[in-house]
Amino acid sequence: MTEETDVVVVGGGIAGLITARELGRQGLRVTVLEARDRLGGRVWTDHRLGRDLEIGGTWLHWVQPHAWAEVTRYGLDITRGPRPEQAYWLAGDERRTGTLDEFMELIDPGMRRLLADTMQRIPRPHAPLSEPGLESADAFSVQDKLDELDLPVEEYRANEAAWVGHFNAPLTDGAFTSALRWTAATAGSWHLMHEASAVFRLVGGTRSLVESIVADTDADIRTGTAAHRIEHDADGAVVTTSDGGAIRARRVVLTLPQNILGELDVTPELCAEKRAATEEGTASRGVKVWIRVRGPIKPFFAYSSASHPLSVARTEFLGEDDAVLVSFGADSSRISPHDTAAVADALRVWRDDLEVLEVTGHDWMADPHSRETWLMQRPQQLTRYFAAQQRAEGVLHFAGSDYANVWAGFIDGAIESGLRVAREVRTGLTTSP
Template sequence: MTEVADVVVVGGGIAGLITARELGRDGVGVTVLEARDRLGGRVWTDRRLGRDLEMGGTWLHWVQPHVWAEVTRYGLAVTRAPRPEEAYWLAGDEVRRGTLDGFMELIDPGMRRLLSETMRWIPRPDAPVSAPGLESVDGFSLQDRLSGLDLSVEEYSANEAAWVGHFNAPLEDGAFTSALRWTAATAGSWHLMHEASAVFRLAAGTRSLVEAIAGDTDADIRTRTEVRRIEHDSAGAVLTTTAGDRIRARRVVLTLPQNLIGELDVDPGLCAEKRAASKEKTASKGVKVWIRVRGPIEPFFAYSSAAHPLSVARTEFVGDDDAVLVSFGADARRISPHDADAVRAALRVWRDDLDVLEVTGHDWMADPYSRETWLMHRPHQLTRYLTAQQRPEGVLHFAGSDYADIWAGFIDGAVESGLRVAREIRTGLGTAH
């Protein structure tokens, strides 16, 4: 027996839930199929180390228009980590100790030079591939452009470390245009870009946003339901799950990340650009580690480099007798978020006075339903693939933070893409809104 639905959304992350909510308001019958046992996708609040911790996407900001509208819509409270009192960074192999303001002053000249032509190449972040000649810079890695600045050892190390944290990848893998896109989204201000990408978070966790959106739709939402195959033609599509169930739909929304979408069995197959991007993979391949240490400690942040297992660490929660740090490394293969001894050793690059009590995290690179962390393109991928990644293929539509225009890789990008795809389907089905 084959079920029938107006629209099937594959993936119950933010993009899929936004799509379902918007279409449901037009009376469109939507079924959401989520392979995991939870909703949210790469957004996941979990209770660990005595706190509600974000295993995946975390930060948002009022300059991120789509997610901030959702924060306002649902009345969600926003908070932030304690401001760091101390800062640690490397000058070559030497550890420097100072303040947040001192570190920001150190990297400011390099940041300004690196990003000086942001608004030339990405004048409209909502149309990221519109500038003539963008291909001429899209072939550069961030490492290429940073190395060309001829900075002092200390300036270079500090700038490199800041960008490794943003990219969650070795800088030779990441496209220079990815840095330009983030900065264009804040009108060329690297200071504001830094704040928008790493400071403010939801007080009740990202689960509060997931629950609010899911509770605002009457879609048929099914977890633990993995799609195995999609057959489609001009009249619609038939989806087959791993359990052998079949659903016929007039439209299908695929929200799989770039690294994963090429593995889905689709007949006829997806376009060459989508498949090529999926085969190449994104640049980001890092790890996020949560670390509980004995307290009390002063809030701090620390940067090392892509050559170290952990390139960034900072205090996110402070208790009476403990503190919880969040840390990132550029390559998930180099350190496990569950290996306390390896984490202790990694922290010693900055300081040896931290007593690590517990560690945790999630290996998104090994997760069969993501195979990536947040989107950072490789050289050439923006100009070669983004337009095709967003483009519908017959009755198939494509949503997800990886395919957003403005804040790709962020929660904001997931909301944006869900709104875009809902509009596409609404137009195609002839519904009014």
């Protein structure tokens, strides 16, 4: 039997849940299909290592307008990890120790030079393709542009490590325009971009945001139910689900990450640009590891370089006899977030005195429902694919952080895209039968 509804939303991550909430408010019947047995997608608060850890997306900021509007709407609160008292970095093979401010001063000249043209290239981040000639910048990786600066080795490695922290990808693969977009979102200030992307988290975890949105919608939300096939024409679409069901809808909103969208069985098939973007894949293929070490320790921040399995590490929770660190590397194939010995070894690039007790994380690259961490485009993907990735195809619409204008790849971008697409769907339904 084929069920009927107004809109099927494929994906119960932040973008899908926001879309469902907004369309429900318009009196539309909405069904959300979520393949996993939990909601949230790439945000996932889970209790491990004795703390509520964010296995996926974590940090947000008041300069992220859509995320902050949700914080205000639901009365959520933010907190931050302990302020680092020490910083560690490398100068070639030598270890350096200092303060985080000293590290920031070290990378400042490279950051300023690298990002000097940000507001000329992307003067209006809400319309990232608005400035003609962006193709020339989009041909380069962030590594190409760092290399051009010819920085002294200590500055060079430090800048590399900072960008791995942002990109979660080999810098040779990450588009220079992604660095420009992030910085344009904070009006050209790399310091603010840095703070916005990695300091403040929700007191109740991203779980509190997910639960707040879910409590605020009447949508029919089905976890453990994947969309398997979509057949669409001008009148609507039929979505076949993993439990053998079929749902006919006037509109379908797809919120799948770039790396899996093109794999979905859609007839007629998605446009060439959307499929090519999936085939090429995003640059992001990094790893996020949570590490419990014996304490007490002083809170610290550490940067190595792009070539190390872990490029960034810092204290996120301090206990009396332990501490929990969060760490990032550019390539998940080089280190597993479940391999305690390998993680302990990787930490020794900075210091020998840490005793690793337990590690955890999630292999987002191997996860068939994401196959990426947070969006980082490859060179030329912005100028070749982005406009087409946002574009509706008949009764199919496309939301998701990967297709956001301003904070693409962030929680904020997921919300922005959900709001935009809900408006698009509503407008479509009021102007056509």
